[in-house]
Amino acid sequence: MRARLVAGNWKMHGSRAANQVLLDAVVEGVRGVECVVCVPFPYLAQVAEHLRGTQVAWGAQNLSEHASGAHTGEVAAAMLAEFGCRYVLVGHSERRQIYGETDAQAAAKFAAAQGAGIKPIFCVGETLEERDAGRTEAVVSRQLDAVLVKCKFGDAVLAYEPVWAIGTGRTATPEQAQAVHAFLRQRVGAAVRILYGGSVKAQNAAAIFSMPDVDGGLIGGASLVAADFLAICAAARTKG
Numbered sequence: 001m002r003a004r005l006v007a008g009n010w011k012m013h014g015s016r017a018a019n020q021v022l023l024d025a026v027v028e029g030v031r032g033v034e035c036v037v038c039v040p041f042p043y044l045a046q047v048a049e050h051l052r053g054t055q056v057a058w059g060a061q062n063l064s065e066h067a068s069g070a071h072t073g074e075v076a077a078a079m080l081a082e083f084g085c086r087y088v089l090v091g092h093s094e095r096r097q098i099y100g101e102t103d104a105q106a107a108a109k110f111a112a113a114q115g116a117g118i119k120p121i122f123c124v125g126e127t128l129e130e131r132d133a134g135r136t137e138a139v140v141s142r143q144l145d146a147v148l149v150k151c152k153f154g155d156a157v158l159a160y161e162p163v164w165a166i167g168t169g170r171t172a173t174p175e176q177a178q179a180v181h182a183f184l185r186q187r188v189g190a191a192v193r194i195l196y197g198g199s200v201k202a203q204n205a206a207a208i209f210s211m212p213d214v215d216g217g218l219i220g221g222a223s224l225v226a227a228d229f230l231a232i233c234a235a236a237r238t239k240g
């Protein structure tokens, strides 16, 4: 049985004061489901300190594929590991689309994270144009294959995030999510947790999480509102 996981992606949001309030509420309210918050780099120390000894894990949103050296502005896996970072988002569509991250780079980041003992949350997903062209499986396969040719997936987490559903308020139906999760499941095996991400809200979480190959969620906007994030965590808990 795969343990459910709910991961919050704060994106480029937060302040020291707001983080404190949000983290207090999440720590107080989360019950019975694994939960992780992926925060901007400057808040890693605050979050590490705040969450020490709690049931809430934390992670970063990006890392360098390089181990060290002349890479101004980049953050190495070993630096994250020094903070006690346990998870890192890799290949998020905003990295791919806005910053031109390639499949090969995402795969190299995946390997760098694993090498430092940090679990990648590896994101795959198609654009609306690709879906409409019937290319969803080809696209997520291509993104995943870049990793699988060089690494074992191991205890990494996979996240299916249709690009057209991220931050748009438009969610995949539970059936659409399940179809892609089942396809991905064939590739990574029964033990790997596959999260769904893309406009998950308190209102739609339970239906999406009720699908057999959906093992939790990667939550953007709703992870910034404690009550919404906690309601999503509760929906994940009630499954199976």
Ligand code: PEP
Pocket (backbone or CB within 6 Å): 009, 011, 161, 165, 166, 167, 168, 169, 197, 198, 199, 200, 218, 219, 220, 221, 222
């Ligand atoms: C995300 O950023 O990974 C995400 C799923 O965002 P949202 O929940 O806001 O669509």
